[in-house]
Amino acid sequence: MKRHVLIYGLIGGVLITLLKWTEYRFLVIDHSIEIYGGLIAATFAVLGVWLGLKLTRAQQRTAVQEVPVTAGQPFVLDERKREDLGITRRELEILELIARGMSNREIAQKLYVSENTVKTHSSRVFDKLGARRRTQAVQLGKERGLLP
Amino acid sequence: MKRHVLIYGLIGGVLITLLKWTEYRFLVIDHSIEIYGGLIAATFAVLGVWLGLKLTRAQQRTAVQEVPVTAGQPFVLDERKREDLGITRRELEILELIARGMSNREIAQKLYVSENTVKTHSSRVFDKLGARRRTQAVQLGKERGLLP
């Protein structure tokens, strides 16, 4: 997030310099201030939208994650139970993919991380769930409302 | 979302008018153009961020809205589907125990058979389901109504 603000500032600076230069080109024309202001307004509006999107993208993902629903109970609150068990989002993500029957290698490829990373995450989630096997982890995950 | 753009435009217009007015106040000062541009940049940056947030929040809503209701059948008909897939009772029995998270050894002890026997049964049931891993077999078994 820090980086985004930094990039934002840099681009802003560059654009200001650019507009400062263009200023001398348009200053001779009537109503140049309006044009100048309009340009600045437009560019910074675009930049602002971009920044806003950047900043909220993370939240977007978590919102999408709480989708599935079972017939009996609504199943929307994985977030609460997840944190109660001290399981991170990434770990839950791995658990979900395990529940779909994917191997560690497949999960690694899907998430663009190494197989070792997947193993670390799964080991931790097994530990937190008290499971010794992935099938058991899936079962426990469903019992505790982490999985649909 | 349309409304946001509209509001955005309106606020933008009002602000431009406002800044136009302030312009006459600050125009007498040196470097007023810089100040003017800076003001416009700042306000529209803020507005842009706000718009970006608004837009993504709207996206969030739609994402949450697409909550599917997985059809919940009461689950009574394993017998029919079992035979349709050519899976024997014993094989289904092993599959059920696998779904509970038990290891081959535990299953063997529970059923009083050798671990090798469990492995042959599970291998056959995997083959009939088209699964390569036990987690996948469990998933497929549930999809096909063999497991609750």
Place this chain on the structure above:
DNA sequence: GCCAAAATCACTCAAAAGGATGACGACAGA
């Protein structure tokens, strides 16, 4: 800017799981 949590990756070793194949007895039905 600092700090804690989270995420990433690596390495080793052991255990579990899976594929392939063969075999044998029980039993039901043609």
Place this chain on the structure above:
DNA sequence: TCTGTCGTCATCCTTTTGAGTGATTTTGGC
């Protein structure tokens, strides 16, 4: 009686998974 299915068990070999440990980088909150 012969045949096919089912359940049982084994052996060999490969792949997958899990445990344990340590390390680095990102991220997020204060």
